[in-house]
Amino acid sequence: MAASDGEKNHETGKLHFSLDVPFPSSREAVIALRSLSPDREPRKGGISKQLTVSGSTLSVRWSADEARILRVSVNSFLDHLSLVLETMEMFGPPVSQ
Amino acid sequence: MAAASSLANQCCHLGQGQWSCVHCTLLFSFLKTFSATMTVVIGFEGSANKIGVGIIRDGEVLSNPRRTYITPPGQGFMPSDTARHHRAVILTVLKEALEQAGLKPADIDCVAYTKGPGMGAPLVTVALVARTVAQLWGKPLLGVNHCIGHIEMGRLITKANNPTVLYVSGGNTQVIAYSERRYRIFGETIDIAVGNCLDRFARVIKISNDPSPGYNIEQMAKKGSQYVELPYTVKGMDVSFSGILSYIEEAAHKMLSSDQCTAEDLCFSLQETVFSMLVEITERAMAHCGSQEVLIVGGVGCNLRLQEMMGVMCKERGAKLFATDERFCIDNGAMIAQAGWEMFKSGQVTELEDSWITQRYRTDEVEVTWRD
Incomplete structure (x- = not known):
């Protein structure tokens, strides 16, 4: 798992944060993406989050107005991610398609 | 198989322990096909301080384990603490539900979960696990209105x-x-x-x-x-x-x-x-x-x-x-499985991208496709 800090982009004035999560295969990375994507951020504005999969890596990129809002979103994402990972560990691997 | 043996006893060999006659072969193959057409739904509930997973097979509750997040006297349950409780126990409860039902994931036809209404953070916790196992097991997903779950479970149990x-x-x-x-x-x-x-x-x-x-x-x-x-x-x-x-x-x-x-x-x-x-x-x-x-x-x-x-x-x-x-x-997983069973039998499924949870979800928003 690799994360870059919430460094401020001077052009937009926004904070950015990105996270890469390796998976055993792209299949599992896509399952995690589809489990973690449907729910919108509870807060209406001030934060956006983009999830993508490339190969067997799930990448998340945040963009936020304030560090406080960013922290809450990243924290809850990590809670959600670890639950998905635990679920995969206990009830995986995925059946063959 | 109880039905099979009682029927077979009235068959030509009258329960002499021979199961190879043409009648019995036909009977068993019929029962096998019949049981293959039975629908098994697993339901996940966790919209408030209870977390439950239940399994229903055609109106029969196969398992329904549950845990309650109990706070000290004088205190209510807050969304984030409740979600933390649910995260800590949900996989154990899921394992219990499968073990008590004596089923493997492959035996399940549909994964139902509470879409709302309820507290946001606990709802998300439960939805995450439901989405993940539905994909791991290659089963359709179904978002259920919590209130409809209560009604359908009440109708099932009381007739x-x-x-x-x-x-x-x-x-x-x-x-x-x-x-x-x-x-x-x-x-x-x-x-x-x-x-x-x-x-x-x-x-x-x-x-x-x-x-x-x-x-x-x-x-x-x-x-x-x-x-x-x-x-x-x-x-x-x-x-x-x-x-x-x-x-x-x-x-x-x-x-x-x-x-x-x-x-x-x-x-x-x-x-x-x-x-x-x-x-x-x-x-x-x-x-x-x-x-x-x-x-x-x-x-x-x-x-x-x-x-x-x-x-x-x-x-x-x-x-x-x-x-x-x-x-x-009291909130339980079987009620979500039961409402999910009715919805699934009437042809409904929820696509993953539409499986977002919602804190507000009125009972009358749902079109009841399974009743006349």
Whole structure:
């Protein structure tokens, strides 16, 4: 798992944060993406989050107005991610398609 | 297979332990096909402080384990702490549900979960696991309205056909009747739920939350002897509980410290008042719909005093009362499985991208595709 800090982009004035999560295969990375994507951020504005999969890596990129809002979103994402990972560990691997 | 052996006993060899005749071969192959067409749905519920996973196979509850997040006396349950509780136990509960049912993931046909209404963080927790296992196991997903889950579970357990439903819990208070593909809300609370009123009263006088504040109020109320008059707030088809709560919050400590009444008297008086209100609006809905059946669902529905009062009203009207016990009244996984089973059988599924949870989701938003 690799994360870059919430460094401020001077052009937009926004904070950015990105996270890469390796998976055993792209299949599992896509399952995690589809489990973690449907729910919108509870807060209406001030934060956006983009999830993508490339190969067997799930990448998340945040963009936020304030560090406080960013922290809450990243924290809850990590809670959600670890639950998905635990679920995969206990009830995986995925059946063959 | 019990059916198979009893039928086979009437077959040509009369139970001599030979199972190779053409009749039995045909019978077994028929039963095999038949059991393959049975539909198994697993349901995940966690919209409030209970987390449950239940498995239903064609109306039969195969398993229904549950855990409750219990807070210290005087404290309610907050969304983030409740979600943390659910995250810590959900996979254990899921494992238990499969083990108790004696099923493997491959035996399941559909994964149902609570889409809403409820607390956001706990709902997300449960949805995440449901989405993940649905994908791991290659099964369709189905988002269920929590209130519909209560109604369908009540109908399954009690066999009530077309009842007027009183749905009473910590988060909801509604009088519901089915008409034209919707469960229509005839009356409801205009502020807080009846269970919320009881729970918060329990916090004021520090009644234990174990196993639930409502259960402990019910036990204390049995020892109450003096009726303390409280506001009675029925507004047409609707009810209001927030004023009653403010009144009793204000009065409780004064009355208790001056020995005007006991905590048991307050429990008794509060129950009598709020349950009378509920019986009144239920009776009004029955009169309106010409209904002769009442079904009580939701956590407050396992209160025996409420069932008794409703029973008196039903008897006077020549109507029938249906209620269930705490296994099915209180939030559980099987109720989501059962509503999911009905929805799945009528052809519904929820695509992953549409599987977002929602804190607000009214009972009458759902099109009931499984009833005439």
